[in-house]
Amino acid sequence: MKIVVCVKFVPDTAIKIKISPNGKEIELADVAFVVNPYDEFAVEEALKIKEKLGGEVIVVGAGSEQATTGLRTCLAMGADSAILVRDPSLENADSFVIGTVLARVCRDLHPDLILFGKHAIGVDNGQVPSVVAELLDLPQASVVTKLDIQDTKFRAERDIEGAREIVEGCLPAVITAQKGLNVPRYASLKGIMAAKKKQIAVQALDSLGLSTEDLKPRISTEQITLPPSRPPGKVLKGEVSEVVPQLVKLLHEEAKII
Amino acid sequence: MAQGVLVFIEERDGKVKKTSLEVLSAARKLTNQIQEPVVAVRAGTGEPSVNLAHYGADKVFCAQHELLNAYSTESYCAAITQAARTVQPRIILSAASSMGRDLLPRVAARLGVGLAQDCIEARIVDDKQLECVRPIYAGKAYARVRLLMTPAVATLRPNVFSLGEPDTARNAELTTFTPELNAGQVRAAVRETQVSAGQRVELTEANIIVSGGRGMKGPENFPIVQQLADELGGAMGASRSAVDAGWIGHQHQVGQTGKTVSPTLYIACGISGAIQHLAGMSSSKYIVAINKDPEAPIFNVADYGIVGDLFEVVPALSLAIKNLKSS
Numbered sequence: 001m002k003i004v005v006c007v008k009f010v011p012d013t014a015i016k017i018k019i020s021p022n023g024k025e026i027e028l029a030d031v032a033f034v035v036n037p038y039d040e041f042a043v044e045e046a047l048k049i050k051e052k053l054g055g056e057v058i059v060v061g062a063g064s065e066q067a068t069t070g071l072r073t074c075l076a077m078g079a080d081s082a083i084l085v086r087d088p089s090l091e092n093a094d095s096f097v098i099g100t101v102l103a104r105v106c107r108d109l110h111p112d113l114i115l116f117g118k119h120a121i122g123v124d125n126g127q128v129p130s131v132v133a134e135l136l137d138l139p140q141a142s143v144v145t146k147l148d149i150q151d152t153k154f155r156a157e158r159d160i161e162g163a164r165e166i167v168e169g170c171l172p173a174v175i176t177a178q179k180g181l182n183v184p185r186y187a188s189l190k191g192i193m194a195a196k197k198k199q200i201a202v203q204a205l206d207s208l209g210l211s212t213e214d215l216k217p218r219i220s221t222e223q224i225t226l227p228p229s230r231p232p233g234k235v236l237k238g239e240v241s242e243v244v245p246q247l248v249k250l251l252h253e254e255a256k257i258i
Numbered sequence: 259m260a261q262g263v264l265v266f267i268e269e270r271d272g273k274v275k276k277t278s279l280e281v282l283s284a285a286r287k288l289t290n291q292i293q294e295p296v297v298a299v300r301a302g303t304g305e306p307s308v309n310l311a312h313y314g315a316d317k318v319f320c321a322q323h324e325l326l327n328a329y330s331t332e333s334y335c336a337a338i339t340q341a342a343r344t345v346q347p348r349i350i351l352s353a354a355s356s357m358g359r360d361l362l363p364r365v366a367a368r369l370g371v372g373l374a375q376d377c378i379e380a381r382i383v384d385d386k387q388l389e390c391v392r393p394i395y396a397g398k399a400y401a402r403v404r405l406l407m408t409p410a411v412a413t414l415r416p417n418v419f420s421l422g423e424p425d426t427a428r429n430a431e432l433t434t435f436t437p438e439l440n441a442g443q444v445r446a447a448v449r450e451t452q453v454s455a456g457q458r459v460e461l462t463e464a465n466i467i468v469s470g471g472r473g474m475k476g477p478e479n480f481p482i483v484q485q486l487a488d489e490l491g492g493a494m495g496a497s498r499s500a501v502d503a504g505w506i507g508h509q510h511q512v513g514q515t516g517k518t519v520s521p522t523l524y525i526a527c528g529i530s531g532a533i534q535h536l537a538g539m540s541s542s543k544y545i546v547a548i549n550k551d552p553e554a555p556i557f558n559v560a561d562y563g564i565v566g567d568l569f570e571v572v573p574a575l576s577l578a579i580k581n582l583k584s585s
Contacts, residue, residue: 247575
């Protein structure tokens with residue numbers, strides 16, 4: 001079983017957002033980066049499938065040089081090899097362009113399964129996996145919390161509004177991981193040492209043979225703002241027997257919610 | 259020449275979802291500005307459970323095919339893109355529901371265009387392009403984006419766009435079409451839907467959410483949060499620390515690695531307000547914080563705060579609301 005996991009290196013969830021002077025980007029100069037948490041579930045799942053069925057796990061990224069740190073983390077977890085399409089322009093490319101780039105890399109690898117995190121935290125768009133699935137003409141199952149592989153078939157569970165869906169389909173397929181799928185392993189010391197010897201193959205964007213049309217932006221960011229700040233609230237102090245009726249009164253009469 | 263808005267209507271158990279009607283209302287407002295039609299597209303035949311014309315549809319396209327009986331990204335994508343070929347819309351919209359978030363990315367990919375997911379504002383700008391505002395970093399910032407290709411494809415966050423008053427004088431023409439589809443194109447599909455017993459109201463659709471955090475001290479105490487949620491007809495949420503401690507299932511998690519929610523009322527019980535939690539809920543209309551630490555950051559975003567012991571406050575609040583309802 002050949003499994004490709006597409007990973008993104010993203011700003012840590014604990015960061016405070018600072019907007020750049022041009023108002024169109026987030027300042028990321030002094031920010032810690034991590035492997036996108038949802039991608040970690042995807043890498044873990046790939047490793048578990050490999051442990052059960054044999055095969056290889058290839059992690060693929062698209063971005064600037066610093067993405068190699070993220071790929072190295074995945075190699076330390078146990079992935080066999082990594083590919084980075086390296087081009088600084090990819091850091092701010094839209095989902096369609098990234099999907100097009102990743103699809104081209106995946107196509108040449110002929111994988112049985114392509115895994116992603118359900119979306120990259122930060123951009124929060126979740127379009128890339130579908131672009132890859134569409135361009136490679138593969139079935140997809142998204143936001144999956146359980147995955148079983150049997151021969152050339154898969155069975156996936158996904159949480160929807162108030163219910164759970166069971167999706168069944170054929171491999172090769174594109175599947176995206178949601179929290180709950182598994183608990184990602186930490187890289188062991190041995191894994192970290194082994195990762196240093198593993199290959200990260202770097203490919204230049206212009207070596208992929210993509211056209212200007214393929215790489216044309218589909219979406220433009222006009223402005224980034226901080227969410228409107230909330231007016232100061234009322235803090236109720238006193239005995240429970242006093243504050244609870246006060247709160248109920250406020251919710252009933254002022255906010256008119258209950 | 260592209261014109262109008264195509265809205266995907268989602269149905270579950272034969273019922274049109276309220277979130278789809280929100281999108282229809284939003285589409286109506288957009289098109290009123292440019293005097294163009296709103297076309298609804300759905301999988302299924304016969305009259306939909308709600309008269310879609312009342313919420314703004316000028317036409318309703320019903321896709322009829324046995325491969326649409328169960329949801330499949332591939333078959334639904336084929337139906338919508340084929341409807342889009344006929345309608346030639348300027349914009350394609352859906353709710354940012356589980357189905358919409360799965361389907362519209364594929365639709366956009368097939369059409370070779372971009373996508374804006376989970377938008378909280380949408381407007382048509384001077385050159386008739388769609389401009390949307392969407393939360394990024396789970397709501398720590400808002401991005402105003404412009405869709406540069408036609409059709410523009412976007413999903414709209416549930417609970418944010420108001421449902422217009424139904425206009426019962428309106429009528430829409432119902433057209434049935436059979437998309438070109440064969441079994442070979444549908445390689446993955448939903449085989450079964452299991453209704454979960456635990457969560458009665460879905461977090462992302464809930465009007466009221468009551469969440470518990472680290473201050474809950476253990477899984478055995480979550481029933482008091484559930485009870486308050488039930489009393490209010492709302493859903494139960496949780497912070498990441500409560501989920502990671504194994505006290506409650508991940509499907510309840512609100513925040514950057516959980517769900518982003520925008521209810522009318524969010525009650526945070528024993529949640530300190532880590533930045534990644536605030537990101538997921540600070541667009542709620544009203545926030546109530548119950549925490550014994552007066553310095554907890556959650557109070558900075560709360561409209562109403564109670565500094566106190568949640569184990570006393572929350573049950574007392576449940577009781578007070580019960581009494582209010584019965585009076």
